[in-house]
Amino acid sequence: MIPTAFATLPLDPSLLENLTSLGYSEMTPIQARSLPPILSGKDVIAQAKTGSGKTAAFGIGLLSRLVVSHFGVQGLVLCPTRELADQVGKELRRLARFTDNIKILTLCGGVPFGPQLGSLEHGAHIVVGTPGRLLDHLRRGSLNLKSLRMLVLDEADRMLDMGFSEDLSAIVASAPSNRQTLLFSATYPESIAAMSATVQHQPVTVKVEAIH
Numbered sequence: 477m478i479p480t481a482f483a484t485l486p487l488d489p490s491l492l493e494n495l496t497s498l499g500y501s502e503m504t505p506i507q508a509r510s511l512p513p514i515l516s517g518k519d520v521i522a523q524a525k526t527g528s529g530k531t532a533a534f535g536i537g538l539l540s541r542l543v544v545s546h547f548g549v550q551g552l553v554l555c556p557t558r559e560l561a562d563q564v565g566k567e568l569r570r571l572a573r574f575t576d577n578i579k580i581l582t583l584c585g586g587v588p589f590g591p592q593l594g595s596l597e598h599g600a601h602i603v604v605g606t607p608g609r610l611l612d613h614l615r616r617g618s619l620n621l622k623s624l625r626m627l628v629l630d631e632a633d634r635m636l637d638m639g640f641s642e643d644l645s646a647i648v649a650s651a652p653s654n655r656q657t658l659l660f661s662a663t664y665p666e667s668i669a670a671m672s673a674t675v676q677h678q679p680v681t682v683k684v685e686a687i688h
């Protein structure tokens with residue numbers, strides 16, 4: 477049996493308390509299986525169906541790895557669409573509610589650059605966004621990833637389906653090679669395995685199959 481209490485994980489007590497206040501009394505199966513390797517710094521491929529709590533799995537990992545006193549982008553989450561990036565940004569902010577000090581920025585296409593440039597100048601610990609816009613910021617020099625510790629590809633299967641493969645490769649190429657890389661997906665097609673081989677190092681694979 478895999479433990480399902482968040483308290484069995486090496487988490488900051490105030491983060492644990494916040495999980496309780498969010499009503500997260502126990503880990504979902506994908507959280508219980510992916511969080512131990514994530515928290516030990518391993519690259520992880522995590523597959524589980526929509527609605528299984530994948531955001532909190534990588535979110536808790538991100539929040540636990542941050543050095544809050546260092547004001548550089550340490551976590552980057554790539555999402556296929558603006559709606560999904562907004563949802564992830566929202567969930568990360570809920571998870572980070574135990575402290576006022578963690579800055580999370582959502583950067584997506586379809587909106588003007590100006591305000592995003594201003595926000596980036598103020599700095600952020602975690603950036604969530606869509607690949608095209610993030611790549612634009614990297615190319616303009618308004619975003620740099622030299623402090624990046626953790627890269628998350630969320631809904632990786634959908635990003636590949638939507639043709640983001642080249643943008644993803646270009647973003648990954650500008651991230652430090654000693655980063656931790658997490659790949660989250662609802663399905664596990666061959667293209668995900670191929671993507672993993674190019675962006676991850678000795679990944680642990682965690683799959684939670686549907687029981688029906």
Ligand code: ADP
Nearest residue numbers: 500501502503504525526527528529530531532
């Ligand atoms: P996925 O990314 O797998 O589709 P989400 O991360 O969007 O799923 O989570 C689905 C819902 O489950 C969200 O409303 C989230 O707040 C909730 N949730 C996540 N983890 C837990 C937990 N441990 N206990 C209760 N609810 C949770």
Ligand code: MG
Nearest residue numbers: 530531630631
């Ligand atoms: Mg999700």
